[in-house]
Amino acid sequence: MKLIRLYIENFGGLSGYGLEFQEGVTVIQEPNGFGKTTLAEFIRAMFYGFPRKAKTLDKSRRQKYTPWNGSKCGGNLVFEHEGKQYRVERTFGATPRGDTFALIDLSTNQKSDRFSEELGLELFRLDADSFERSTYMSQTSERMELTTDAIQAKLGDLVEDTGDINNFEKAVAALKGKRIEYALYRGSGGSVWEAQNRITALQRQLDDARNQMQSLRENDDQIRELEAALEQAEQELAQTREKLTAASEGAAVAAAKKQEQALWEECRQASDALTRLEEQYPAGLPSAQRIDEALRTAERRSLLKEQQVTGPADLEAEETANRLAARFEGRMPTAEALEARRQDWERYRNLRARLEHLDLSPAEKQRLEALAHVSERTDEELEALENQNAQLRRLREHVSLGAMPEAEQAELARLEQYFAAGIPGEEELERHRRALAKAEQLRQENARIMSAARTEEKPGKRNGWAMPALLVVLSAAAVAAGTVLLVGKSYLIGGICLGIGVLMLIGGVFAAIRQMVARELSGVSRMDRAAQAQMDEAEREAALLEETARCFVHIYSGAPAAEGIHEIRTQRQRILALREKRRTVQAKAASLEEQIRTLNASLAQALSGENYDRAILELRLARKEYQDLVQKKADTDTAREVVRLECGKLESEITAFLAGWFDAAEPETMGQLLDQLCQERDAYSRAVLRRDEWKQRKAARRQALEDCDRKLESFFRDQGLLPEEDIPAQLRVLSSDEKNFRDTVSRRAEWEEKLRLFRISNDQLLSRPLPEETDDIENLKAAERRTAEAVSSLTRRLLERRQAHWNLRRETDRIPELQDELEQWQRQKHEDQEKARMLDETVEFLQKAKDSLSTRYLDPLRSGFGRYLSRLSGERAEGVLVTPELQVRLERMGQSRELGYFSTGQADLVMLCMRFALVDALFKDVKPFVILDDPFVNLDDEKTAQALELLRELSRDRQIVYLVCNSSRTM
């Protein structure tokens, strides 16, 4: 099969483009952007069209190559196959439905049905993608070296470069990853394992629940047995109870008659008792109230008789009243008077005690005697002593104040040291001052001469100052400008201005100094010699005068001469003044010392000790204390007299009071007599009161006894009874009989009512005759009890079994739920196992597919590659081996050697060999053309030439379309 020509009407960027293909290599040299890839795609589209149903998601191919202007997309391609030329014409619409196809047999110019629309597939036996992957080789973007490992990989990839083989490992990993979600390949884990765990747990629970089923059945059997036994026991119980009822009815008749007899007997006994009491008391029994009243009267009478009216205290009171009657009969002191006298006595006693203590203490008396000598000193005398002492103190202060101050003494000492060489006279100081004035005068004269000489300079020379002045002005301006700029944050320009200003200022100062020196030098040179000599003489004289003065000053001070003379004069005046002051002070101090000695002698004679202040103070304090003690003694004496008078008055009053009851009362016994009078008065009052009460009690008792006797006598007379000796006991018996009588009457009525009611209520039973012989009730009761217990026991057991039934039902009720859940998990497990199995099978199929693909294409690829490689390397075909592992070996010296690597320049050529080998492997019957899209762009000239040579070589076997953009790589 070979391509003849093509014409592109419209396809992508190509329009109205025609091309004639050559036998071997068809070189299409066009610049970049021409549309070489579009051309390759057109050839593909002519054979395969655009896919009607995309196998991939890439659906943009049709859109990509459809012209934007909407013109018809398509063209035609002429090719030769099996000696015949055909023209395939295709146009492409927006959708597959708009596509057209035509195959023209150019030998007849008729449409041919040799191939269908699936031209490429029928011609090459490969689908469009496989065709494109093998017959189209684009330029490589990077240069590389091909090691044998890389060749191995590349060859593998060529076979497997299907767009998905690269994803093989990822796909297998994803499938295995999904698979282990269901079941791990090794170990425990995955949803199948989890489901199995759950199934095991549920199976265990289900087994437990099913085991309960047997228990439930056994329990239900027991329930049925118990129900039958219970039914039988209940029947027995009913029969026994029927017999018991019959026996009970007979017993009831007998019991009723017996009960009636017992009630009648009770009524009879009560009537008999009443008859006996009525016989005992023919006049009848008094009421219980009257008996109680009589009994209380009798008991009171007995109590009154037994009561003791007179006691020892009564007798003692009688005796006391009689004994004290002589003292107090008709003259009983009042309590108020007695209390007033007792208070007087207390006051008297207190005054007496106070009188004893109303005097100076012994210490005070002793002190008073000790201070007797002070009484001789008068206040005037003490005042005179104080005045003298004050005068002495003032004199001493004057002495101390009259001395020179310490500062002046220190200053005097300093001045004495200053003038250690002697104090110069005023004339000497004046002389040196005048010498200095003269030296000054001489120098001023010299200066005047010098000044006169400078004034003779030329006016133009003054212009020498213009430059410094100008520089200073400019520098000031520059500094000001720099400062303004810096403030305005223009740091660079401001800094430059500032620097220029500073430099100008320095320059100005330098110029000014230079001008000054120049002027000085020029002035000196201009003076005449005579004036210069005069100036020198004056200068020497001035220097001598100054040196003399300086030497004089240097004796006293380090100051310059003029200042030194002034300083010496000042210090001289000061030392003279201080010396005069010291003499005056010393004279005054001597006079004061004499007065002090006189006063001191006078005070020493009047006072003891040398501290006159303290002696005078002690003397004053002693005198004050003495005066206070004298005053206190006078006050005490006055108070004692007042107390003594009051005591006498109280003593007279108390004695007069006591005289009413006692013969004589001494002051010492007044208190005792008052106490005695008080006690005896109280005792007499109490005794008289008690004696009166005793007499009243005796009269009342006698009256009560008489009342009791009268009432009892009336009671017995009314009842026709004779009182016995123990009347209370007799009345108690009577009371008992009365109560007994009343109770018996009530009891008889009660029993009679019971008998009546019993007869009414048991009328039927009492009317029946007594039953004949019946079953023993006790035996029947025992039997009934036993049967009832059996029923109760069976009922209880039945309840227990039923409870157990419900408990077991609760357990077994879970079985359906557990079964459902178990089935669900088993279903889940099965589904997951199936999924895992399916994933395993998918992986297996993928692996097999990969192996199959490799086996089918790799061997032809390997041999083809070896063949092409030998042609490239110039080796013999049998000298180049490609191993099944796709390693390249070269035969050298009869031995197969592994080829380490291909150089960088050879890599593209090796790739070309691979591509041709792949085309050979894929296309079995028809050798297709190969489209090379500028694949040697990375080669140098030498390698390019080699590559092109290889192309020529290869084009002998097949048609090659070589697209190139650079003439250097064209053929």
Place this chain on the structure above:
Amino acid sequence: MKLIHCSDIHLDSKMEHNLSPRQAKERNAEICATFGRLTDYAVREDVTGVLLAGDLFDTGRVSARTADYVLEQIRKAANVTFFYLRGNHDESRDVFAGMEIPGNFKTFGGAWTSYRLGQVVVTGLELNRENHTEMYEKLRLDPKDCNIVMLHGQESAQPGEELIALPMLRGKHIRYLALGHIHSHSEGRLDDDGTYAYCGCLEGRGFDECGEKGFILLDVEGDRIGTRFVPFAARRLWDVAVEITELTTVSQLQSAMETASAHIPSDDLVKFTLTGSYTMETQKDLAFLRKMLEGRFYFVKIKDESRLKIDRESYEHDASLKGEFIRMVMASDKSEEEKERIICCGIRALSGEEVTL
């Protein structure tokens, strides 16, 4: 006189296995509650008797709670007589063991048993291995009565252990043959005198029980019996087929399913059955679709019966791993369904998409 004919309530039943445990419990409770509603209905509508024509319970394992509930409902409807004929699912005779059976609860055994309700005589028999052949001979009914016969089994021409030979019941003076066993409602003519009817189940439990579910209300006047089917289920089950051949995106699939189920109330249970074919490009993500539709209904299930459409020719000359893989799978002896699943799984993995099963 009004009578209710119902059957196949299947209390304590297994539920549709895709229901969550919570929903399964809820549905079981709902079926119990439906029985309660039935008794309430009977009381409210002054119904004289309820014919429970078999399979009141699903298995022999009836929970005490359910047994208690049934008896309590019957006890509450004291004026209604319940005729309970055990079906093939009512395996246990001890469901109510140890419980107090209310007086208005009547049962049947292996021999014909009759109960009279005024002029109506209800006769029933529980089919078993021993009686299924001779029961037809032993059925004696008074033609003067309005006879209602209860049986549980599959209608048939010949007798069998779980079969009811309708021809052999003709001429037996049956006015109404109340049948249970078939879960869908159907009625037919038995003979000149009477009719037969399957009332179907009260509630659907799985997607094999779609459609209206309820009971038959009998109105007896003299010897004439009128019937009316009363839909009574709390929820209905639907099986909605969705053709997906022309659909490619998941949105299109969802839209088609929503359109197909637009008329279904949200309280119902819906199974979508995807039919037709799909290609490798079809975004058939069942988990996603189920998630999208879950909130629409009480329960949603998606059954995929669609088939992968593989253009064998398009892969025949594909010199790629994908082509080789598809060719190998298609050439294997796997079932068509397995082939589809393996291919889908492998292609998804090769395309770097998430592997879904």
